[in-house]
Amino acid sequence: MSIDMANFTPGLSLAGGLMIGAAAAVLVLFNGRIAGISGILGGLLGSSRNDAGWRVAFLTGLLGAPVLASLLSKPISIVVQAGWTEVLLAGFLVGIGTRYASGCTSGHGVCGISRGSVRSFVATATFMASGVLTAYVYRHLLGG
Incomplete structure (x- = not known):
């Protein structure tokens, strides 16, 4: 690296x-x-x-x-190496994720973890794991 x-x-x-x-x-x-x-x-x-x-x-x-x-x-x-379709789709998927997680990375990752919220630890770990998996699949399996 x-x-x-x-x-x-x-x-x-x-x-x-x-x-x-x-x-x-x-x-x-x-x-x-x-x-x-x-x-x-x-x-x-x-x-x-x-x-x-x-x-x-x-x-x-x-x-x-x-x-x-x-x-x-x-x-x-x-x-940004993506077209408007990809950007809008990504934003839509992030919006769905924030609804299911009852919050976003700022609420869970910045504020929730600092308050010691177990739910926020789990949500942030899930956000991060999803991002790592998505980047891996896109770069190594889809040739992005």
């Missing part, structure tokens, strides 16, 4: 991780809510919109942080 040093960004990665952890901690400490993105977005799109303010603010920060990071540092070129 080799590291692509041209795209190796440990500083930005560390800063991003710290920002995610800080956002999750602030949300649970000051709002009593878990920073699960699928739950935050689902609550905003659902029938009860009485708590839309903090949801919109959180999602705005989630989308605004990469924009701010690109303004403060050298922009990173991201190349």
Whole structure:
């Protein structure tokens, strides 16, 4: 295995991780809510919109942080080697997975594990194993 040093960004990665952890901690400490993105977005799109303010603010920060990071540092070129059909299918499958797992990787992986939730440990292990298996099948068996 080799590291692509041209795209190796440990500083930005560390800063991003710290920002995610800080956002999750602030949300649970000051709002009593878990920073699960699928739950935050689902609550905003659902029938009860009485708590839309903090949801919109959180999602705005989630989308605004990469924009701010690109303004403060050298922009990173991201190349997605898939067409719109594959991207939409993948998003649909991830959405189904978050419904079955009662949460997404942010809710289970970042917040649930830090709270010691057994359900979150199992869900995160399942997410990771599925990703590893999918990458293996795609790269080694399908020739991707």
